Amino acid sequence: MNPSWRLPALLLLSAALAHAQPAAAPTQYDTLIRNGRLLDGAGNPWFRADIAIKDGRIAAIGALPAATAARVIDARNRLVSPGFIDVHTHVEGAVEKVPRGDNYLLDGVTTIVTGNCGGSVVNMAEWFQSLEAKGLGLNLASLIGHNTVRRQVMGTENRPATPDEIAKMKALIHEAMQEGAVGFSTGLIYIPGTYSNSDEVVDLARAAASYQGVYASHMRDEGAKILDAINEAARVGQEAGMRVQLSHFKIDTPRLWGMSDKSLALVEDYRRKGVDVVVDQYPYDHSSTNLGITLPSWALADGQAKIKERLTTPGSRKEIAEQMERMIKDLGHADYSYAIVARYTPNPEFEGKNIVDVTRLRGQEPTVANQIDTILEMVAAGGAQMIYHSMGDDDILRILRYPNTGIASDGGIRIFGEGMPHPRAYGTNARVLAEYVRKRGVLTWEDAVRRMTSLPARTFNFQDRGVLREGAAADILVFDPERVQDKATYTQPHQYTEGFDFVLVNGIVMVEDGKLTDARGGRILRHAAR
Structure with a gap:
């Protein structure tokens, strides 16, 4: 018998059997976000797609007409983006009281970095464990602060550190990095860090650099000596071999307003020389300290x-x-x-x-x-x-237009109604989108979102956040570009942002139809290098 007839026959039989089998059930997801215009966080043009979420991660992106889920969010006429990452916050002492992080969630923030300006907790492991026990509403990472370790070792004495004191400070930094800190911060305008010299800062930074940590600096000066301060910060990055984040970049001296052209040119010059220096900014002409x-x-x-x-x-x-x-x-x-x-x-x-x-x-x-x-x-x-009130509008705009400027609040978690805080704690991201994208056209939606998502994620090595892609953590926003608006002012600061309709943290809905839920989706983000 000639076997050549068998192959077509077998194929026909196989096709018939396949046709007779019941259709496979549609994939079941935890959450589906349908009909959105996706801003991927990388700065690419928006595109229409659905997002499927499973076990806290993005499982699929694209046209998913057959997919089902326990929860479906209709994002029609709204933008969908990664959750915002605020790399400059000060939440120690407040996150313990408001662990959900209400003011940040309602401003679209799903991840914060604290421990900035040289001030942090000392015992990272104990603090992280206590926050995990409380249950966080957003993700939290921390730097280890120079002022903190210097105060721990030598109080607030106005003198150079001895070699023995340097060794003790480095030991504290090593311990914090091993416990999951994401880098080393300085506040060289504040005591006791202001009493240190550059050699001390470089030596201490090397301890964090050995864990691939970031160097985040509130520089020694933001006015007349800002170029010297940038040179010092870049030297730390160059000699310690680490990425440099210049905090709340500004010109804070009215008689020098306009000097940001020179300060930005110096930053860019270091980048051309191979020093990875980036900056962050809050979009206000008032500072707070x-x-x-x-x-x-x-x-x-x-x-x-x-x-x-x-x-x-x-x-x-x-x-x-x-x-x-x-x-x-x-x-x-x-x-x-x-x-x-x-x-x-x-x-x-x-x-x-x-x-x-x-x-x-x-x-x-x-x-x-x-x-x-x-x-x-x-x-x-x-x-x-x-x-x-220390900054001018021309400098704010020039710094905002610089491609390597990220958006960060320099704010804290707030107890609603308490004190008269800077409005940046409530409305930083919405202000950028409402004022500088929608109203004034300084940035595009795509680029503004990039500065709040993939740029800070890259800087702080959050490899699975800051972009919408399959496999990434499901930190996601659904917001109305026509309604998103900061409400907080200097005279009435305790006002939440409007327009962020849905905020998901690790796939958990933390804001639903513009209102906070009682869920806890956040987690501690410990440095992967630990």
């Missing part, structure tokens, strides 16, 4: 008792006041009306008022000398958190 920065740094050394002693000794108080008068002139301010009290525990009546108004409340004429007296009394009483 403590009241102590208005004093010369030497006056803040050696602890609160020593500070009080200097402020109550006529000779040293006079020297501090004279130096403050020179400092304010150098900044280009006529008086302290640019400084607004955000939080002052000894007298909440001061909150929301500038130093000129507070001086009047204290029964004094608001001369500059009397304003300085007000500041010194407030510092002696424990200090205050402030908001400073």
Whole structure:
């Protein structure tokens, strides 16, 4: 018998049997997001597709008409993007009280990096475990702070560190990195880090670099000496062999507004030389930090008792006041009306008022000398958190247009209604989208989202976040480009963003139809190199 007839016959039989089998059941997913216009986070043009989520990850992207899921979200007429990654926050002491992170979730943030400006917890492992036990609403990673380890080893002494002290600080950094810290941060404008030299910073940074950590720096100066400060930060990256993130990049001195062309050119020059330097920015012309920065740094050394002693000794108080008068002139301010009290525990009546108004409340004429007296009394009483009008719009726009600028709030998790915080804690991302994309056309939707997602993810080595792709963590936003709007202002800061209709963290719906759920989708993001 000729076997050549058997192959077609077998194929026909196989086809017939296959046709007789019942159709395979459609794939079952946890969540389906249908009909969205997808912004992938990489800066590519949007495209229409469905997203299927399974076990906290993106399982499929594309046309999925046969797919079913326990939950279906109709994203028609809305944009779908990766969750925003805010790499510059300060949440220690607040995330424990509001572990869901309400103000960030409602602004589209699904991952935060804390421990910035040189300030962090010391025992990362213990802190991470306590947060996991509480249950987080968003993902959290932390840097280990220079000011923290220096204070731990040598207090707030105004002197160089000894070799033995350097070794002790490096040991603390090694321990934190082994416990999952994502890098090393400095706040070289603050005590005690401001008392260090560049060699110390480079030496300590090498400890984090050995774990492929990032160097994030609040530089030593953001005004007249900003170019020197950039050179110092780039030197750390170059000599330690690590990526550099320049925090809240700005020009904070009114008489130097416009100088961002030079500062950005220097950053780009280092990039051309092979030093991986990127920056972040918040889209406001007011900054926020403590009241102590208005004093010369030497006056803040050696602890609160020593500070009080200097402020109550006529000779040293006079020297501090004279130096403050020179400092304010150098900044280009006529008086302290640019400084607004955000939080002052000894007298909440001061909150929301500038130093000129507070001086009047204290029964004094608001001369500059009397304003300085007000500041010194407030510092002696424990200090205050402030908001400073210090930046110009031209610099904000120039920095925002720079392709390697990420968006970060420099804010914290807020207890709703408490104090007068900077509005950036509530509305940073929505402000970029509403003001600088929709209204002013400074950025495209695609590029703005890239700066909030894949750019920070790349910088901090979050390899499975910041983009919409199969296999990535399902940190996803569904938002209306016509409605997304920041609401928080300097006078009424406690207002949540509107327009982020759905926020998913690791596949868990944390915001549904614009309202927070009681779920807990967040997790600790420990450095993979640990």
